[in-house]
Amino acid sequence: xxxxxxxxxxxxxxxxRQINGKPIVYLDSGATSQKPRAVLDAMDNYYRNHSASxxxxxxxxxxxANDLVDDAxxxxxxxxxxxxxxxxxxxxxxTEAMNLFAYSWGHANLGEGDVVVISEMEHxxxxxxxxxxxxxxxxxxxxxxxxxxxxxxxxxxDALLDGAKLVSVTxxxxxxxxxxxxxxxxxxxxxxxAIMMADGSQYVPHVPTNVTELGVDAMIFTGHKMLGPTGxxxxxxxxxxxxxxxxxxxxxxxxxxxxxxxxxxxxxPHKFEAGTPMVAEIIGLGAAVKYLENIGMDNVREHEVxxxxxxxxxxxxxxxxxxxxxxxxxxxxxxxxLSLVYKDVHPHDLSQVLDQxxxxxxxxxxxxxxxxxxxxxxxxxxxSLHVYNDESDIDAxxxxxxxxxxIFGGLGF
Amino acid sequence: MxxxxxxxxxxxxxxxxxxxxxxxxxxxxxxxxGFNPLCGDEIxxxxxxxxxxxxxxxxxxxxxxISQSSASMMSQAVKGKTIDEVKQLTNDFKAMMSxxxxxxxxxxxxxxxxxxxxxxxxxxxxxxxxxxxxxxxxAEKPDLSMGDLSALKGVVKFPVRIKCAVxxxxxxxxxxxxxxxx
Ligand SMILES: Cc1ncc(COP(=O)(O)O)c(C=O)c1O
Numbered sequence: 089x090x091x092x093x094x095x096x097x098x099x100x101x102x103x104x105r106q107i108n109g110k111p112i113v114y115l116d117s118g119a120t121s122q123k124p125r126a127v128l129d130a131m132d133n134y135y136r137n138h139s140a141s142x143x144x145x146x147x148x149x150x151x152x153a154n155d156l157v158d159d160a161x162x163x164x165x166x167x168x169x170x171x172x173x174x175x176x177x178x179x180x181x182x183t184e185a186m187n188l189f190a191y192s193w194g195h196a197n198l199g200e201g202d203v204v205v206i207s208e209m210e211h212x213x214x215x216x217x218x219x220x221x222x223x224x225x226x227x228x229x230x231x232x233x234x235x236x237x238x239x240x241x242x243x244x245x246d247a248l249l250d251g252a253k254l255v256s257v258t259x260x261x262x263x264x265x266x267x268x269x270x271x272x273x274x275x276x277x278x279x280x281x282a283i284m285m286a287d288g289s290q291y292v293p294h295v296p297t298n299v300t301e302l303g304v305d306a307m308i309f310t311g312h313k314m315l316g317p318t319g320x321x322x323x324x325x326x327x328x329x330x331x332x333x334x335x336x337x338x339x340x341x342x343x344x345x346x347x348x349x350x351x352x353x354x355x356x357p358h359k360f361e362a363g364t365p366m367v368a369e370i371i372g373l374g375a376a377v378k379y380l381e382n383i384g385m386d387n388v389r390e391h392e393v394x395x396x397x398x399x400x401x402x403x404x405x406x407x408x409x410x411x412x413x414x415x416x417x418x419x420x421x422x423x424x425x426l427s428l429v430y431k432d433v434h435p436h437d438l439s440q441v442l443d444q445x446x447x448x449x450x451x452x453x454x455x456x457x458x459x460x461x462x463x464x465x466x467x468x469x470x471x472s473l474h475v476y477n478d479e480s481d482i483d484a485x486x487x488x489x490x491x492x493x494x495i496f497g498g499l500g501f
Numbered sequence: 502m503x504x505x506x507x508x509x510x511x512x513x514x515x516x517x518x519x520x521x522x523x524x525x526x527x528x529x530x531x532x533x534x535g536f537n538p539l540c541g542d543e544i545x546x547x548x549x550x551x552x553x554x555x556x557x558x559x560x561x562x563x564x565x566x567i568s569q570s571s572a573s574m575m576s577q578a579v580k581g582k583t584i585d586e587v588k589q590l591t592n593d594f595k596a597m598m599s600x601x602x603x604x605x606x607x608x609x610x611x612x613x614x615x616x617x618x619x620x621x622x623x624x625x626x627x628x629x630x631x632x633x634x635x636x637x638x639x640a641e642k643p644d645l646s647m648g649d650l651s652a653l654k655g656v657v658k659f660p661v662r663i664k665c666a667v668x669x670x671x672x673x674x675x676x677x678x679x680x681x682x683x
Binding site for chain 1: 505543
């Protein structure tokens with residue numbers, strides 16, 4: 089079913105706003121996405137009409153709030169092809185989801201010398217929790233290297249996986265846009281008796297996702313990058329995996345029984361959701377998922393591939409060798425995250441100049457410092473896309489890039 | 502919105518293009534490194550301090566025009582100065598950046614939160630120059646001129662860039678602390 093993407097911006101109230109009389113050109117969805125009215129309304133509706141604590145009260149309001157959360161959980165499960173909605177654990181964000189997993193699964197399953205394999209393009213959320221286990225448990229952290237073009241170099245995979253208990257790799261790089269062969273990695277991990285975790289933070293919001301087809305045992309992602317609110321993320325794991333993991337935080341909701349002697353844990357998903365959850369945010373995420381499903385994730389992906397192709401082509405045509413765009417050059421094998429180098433202009437200065445035209449791009453290390461070290465830079469300027477972007481946004485970016493010459497044109501080192 | 506001409510003054514771009522005192526110094530000069538966790542900018546300060554005086558200073562690192570030009574200008578301004586003078590100059594510079602003065606060196610993290618809050622206030626008040634002028638005009642201070650450094654005054658109108666401008670100064674303060682401790 090064809091979708092008219094030209095009307096999508098109208099679903100996002102923030103684009104009604106102008107700054108200094110000019111529209112906002114939002115190209116930072118890799119950091120966080122904007123929210124459609126459907127998400128704002130769903131959250132508002134909970135607070136206005138159904139506000140009550142979940143999992144507790146027997147009265148009508150509480151039952152309604154419960155239903156809204158259950159519906160959101162089921163929607164998220166459907167969205168990623170999870171066999172059961174009990175496998176959807178709501179957390180604060182992707183980072184907390186990874187820490188929950190690393191702490192709970194890691195402490196139960198990893199010991200001195202056990203190997204965890206990650207890659208050189210990981211976000212700090214998939215690095216630091218493992219560094220912490222290196223310190224506390226003496227695990228060994230191994231890194232899948234990258235090729236020149238910013239893809240995983242799997243030529244030595246067998247050696248890297250030797251003795252591995254876990255492979256944890258991002259499905260899409262937040263700096264390079266690279267899409268990684270998760271299925272292949274999962275199969276290779278399973279062949280040596282390891283389990284496979286995917287960081288879906290940049291993938292799930294943009295690409296049709298089915299965890300069973302990906303072959304992974306666990307995946308994390310974060311609500312605010314997929315048109316949902318901040319304050320809610322997801323750990324998905326197979327029932328088998330989650331059942332075998334010890335609880336993470338202790339307190340209300342996660343228990344079945346508490347006595348003076350001890351406690352027993354509740355069933356999934358509650359076992360990992362201690363305390364009052366972020367009810368409005370969960371409901372908002374459910375609405376975001378339905379909004380994306382309405383457009384159709386195949387259509388979302390197709391739109392972003394064609395927009396990425398347009399961006400790569402038009403920026404190259406206009407700026408030639410003055411612009412470098414990191415990562416794979418083939419739009420179909422990458423996401424809409426474009427790390428740009430424009431002449432000698434430092435990313436921080438570049439984003440400042442672009443801001444004059446309300447062009448919002450992220451300058452920084454993107455929480456991927458090992459990758460930055462590999463690229464030999466401290467930071468990049470990154471333009472990233474979502475459903476509401478169109479060719480006019482790319483044109484505005486290109487026009488604004490040109491204005492950097494007015495200030496930095498004479499720079500030569 | 503303040504115009505970029507307030508930020509990217511010609512003299513700033515000149516220091517960015519041709520950084521002064523770039524390089525390294527061997528021990529006994531002390532070496533300290535500063536990072537801006539937000540954007541990844543990096544400053545390395547080599548300060549050779551003898552008898553409470555900065556006899557030589559070299560700068561290294563990578564970063565944006567503001568962090569690197571501030572480092573370059575700072576190196577010129579502090580070379581040959583006494584520790585007390587440098588501390589005073591640092592306070593003056595931070596005051597120009599709308600960061601309230603402190604007796605001793607402070608952690609860069611604390612500074613940044615204050616910097617942003619103070620700068621927002623200053624940016625909305627509209628005139629950063631006045632704040633610097635009043636603070637620097639107080640009595641009984643050594644007569645230290647801001648010189649080229651005053652070109653960075655416009656940074657205060659761009660609060661997120663204040664961290665870039667003060668990075669080299671905080672890194673130098675750390676070097677001084679190190680020298681004082683040993
Ligand atoms: C690949 C990747 N993983 C993890 C995260 C962490 O997401 P959050 O900050 O919402 O926990 C991000 C977002 O910055 C990301 O891009």
